[in-house]
Amino acid sequence: MAYADEFPDFDPGTLPVIPHGWIDQSWRNDACPSFRLPGALVAWIDFADPAQRDAPSQPRFALCRTDDEGATAGTVIAGDDWRSILDAAARHLAGLAISLEWGCAGQIDAENGLFAILHAAIGETPDFDRWSLKATTAEMVAEGLRLLGLEAAA
Structure with a gap:
């Protein structure tokens, strides 16, 4: 799976730099692309333009814990600043x-x-x-x- 295939309207120029080891697990039935750090976290990256989002009032980024099977197990942080998402990932790990x-x-x-x-x-x-x-x-x-x-x- 690749976000570009699953979300052809997603502008690749707006995708932040994804850290090494995070796996693109994007799926077209989800609201936005997602990248998983196996056994720990998943980062959801919504469209830069709020008008393109399923929920325009929601933050662009969300970082969630995952269980052993990779299912979302709770939100760590959500916001519009990618650096704060990476900082939260580092603190969590x-x-x-x-x-x-x-x-x-x-x-x-x-x-x-x-x-x-x-x-x-x-x-x-x-x-x-x-x-x-x-x-x-x-x-x-x-x-x-x-x-x-x-x-x-x-």
Whole structure:
């Protein structure tokens, strides 16, 4: 699926830069194009011209959590500024791997979840040996966001 095929009236010049690893999952029966970060988030990108939108009064962008099957599981943020959407994506992903107690089961599970998202997005498993040299979860999160093209948003 490609947004250009599913939404031929969507002006490609108005599409913001989509971060690496986000998959075009646009479908013509939806209101607008969408891009998914497997296992984590989906970004909905509506037409730049409100008159072309199904709901002209709604914001142009929406970022939603997804469940394991990819179904929308709640809105993280909606607005008209793409940078704020990317910032929210970075904060959301960083929050998946933050724990105050280093080495606790929850923190390790969260890091493994972040690794799974990275694997789905970049198509390869991160180098765990290299990552284990990082001193903190925050450093691991920063590296993960860098790989996803969201480092400037963190």
